[in-house]
Amino acid sequence: MATYPTSGQLLVVIDPVARRTDGESVRIAKDVLSAGASTKVCLPEGPEEFARALARRGSRRPVVVGDDRALLRAVSVLHRQRELAECALSVVPVGGVVSLARSLGVPTGTVAAARAVLEGAERRLDLLVDDSDGVVLGALHIPPLSAREVRAGADAGVTAAGAGAGRDWLRTCQSLVRTLVTLPSRPSWASWATAVDGSGAAARLRVEVDGRTVVDLDQPVEAVSVAPGGGGVAAVEVRPLSGPGAEASPLLAEGRTVTVTGADFRYRADAVVSGPVRRRTWRVREAAWGLTLPAQG
Template sequence: MAEVATSARPDQLLLVIDPVARRADGESVRIAKDVLSAGAAHTKVCLPDGPEEFARALRRRGSRRPVVVGDDRALLRAVTLLHRHRELAGCALSLVPVGPVLGLARSLGVPTGAVAAARAVLEGAERRLDLLVDDSDGVVLGAVGIPPVPRRGLGAAAEGAADGAADGARPWLRTYHSLVRTLAHPRPVRPGAQVGAGPARLRVEVDGVTLVDLDQPVEAVSVVPGTAGVAEVEVRPLSVGAEASPLTAAGRTVTVSGAHFRYRADAVESGPVGRRTWTVREGAWGLTLPTR
């Protein structure tokens, strides 16, 4: 399918309301719908019951600007669909965050209140953001963590960083740095709790240069989009005695290989895989964000 033209009028909106959002907080969905309908000349509302209908609604948007009403997983689903149909370049997304998983939305700078988010859709501006694309054509909007960090940890880090960076020019980037620190310093496990896979032996390469090799066990690896089309990588080596300093690097391509490992990309856990490569696509997708 050809790329969608960028001539969609800002007053023509397509509201794709995720079923999880409708079940989780119907009142916020109603408020967002009312604000957007009052502020736009024409609003079409779609209520998909599942992923297939969600995809169909997005594909049939025509000249309307798509507004996803849902949580991080709904936003990720929309970006993934547009990426796989090679339509990201010509389609700016808007988001009204509603649902149980909102850490990524906060980290990107999207207001989490229904009224504020809806007003940002109507009055905000498109910002082009970098995207991580892996070798299976999967996309990452926020952070990759190896091993997977519990979702509540990522959400808590995003909330704290977003609150502390409200006056910054790039609050979403500060939050990514907070996510890196969270990944590098996992929360202590209470006695008797089940522990994950533990230290792993992985080779981490950044732009073809080895940052850590299989002979050095590691506790955590994180990869996040940085600025100017590069990814920021942090590796936490296994510490014996004194705490080991993290290893950091930045580059356009990051490859992790070794024993089969699992990882969390945004709100989704994947694996096990023996090798995965992430490549930065600079300014690959657009999101409507507040102008101030």
């Protein structure tokens, strides 16, 4: 882990959502960072300005003040610019959803997080990259999704196909939410699939890890999760659909490449719901990005 001096030059990029939702925490973060380093503050109003600010950072170390979506956006931008390997990111979590930052080891208190930026150390972390060049920092989950999760994806207007399809995704999600809210609070995979495709049959997935089939289309599954497991491999858990009064044991696997195939499935990667897709492959990039975390004693 590379330790940074308390002095230095920082580019502080403050996400507009953070400014609107918690201006006081934003002010505190700016004050703590400015007291310990030379800072240039950037206030982007949208994704394009956000990307331009990172592209023009020069020798300054980027610090994102915002929620999980802002952190994910920064990593995605640097990945697309092919500058992720040479750039250590820092984040001060501000906003409603900061569970991803917390899971990565970032303090969620504003003062503690800002001090970690100034006094912390860079830790290299694995990354999942899919075949559409999307990135996953923490974990991805394939349904079931709650109505709240789907609604969050609809509000974001994000799809795997890109921003141009946002309106189509929004209409799809709104329709899905109206259906989901009428279902039981803990629906089975079969009922979720019926709500999505109207076929009355449970959807089925083929999950392959490094070319080996973990579960095939003849076995309906309740959920699939994939996360960087460290050391350049992904940890995969597949939960087969269990019958009434029975609980099937999860199927576990590890590998560098994970491919999921099925009929129009959606997935939640970090803070974003994407899809529908019929096939998606994720590959592990070992130590692909750096995040500033509190220095270990």
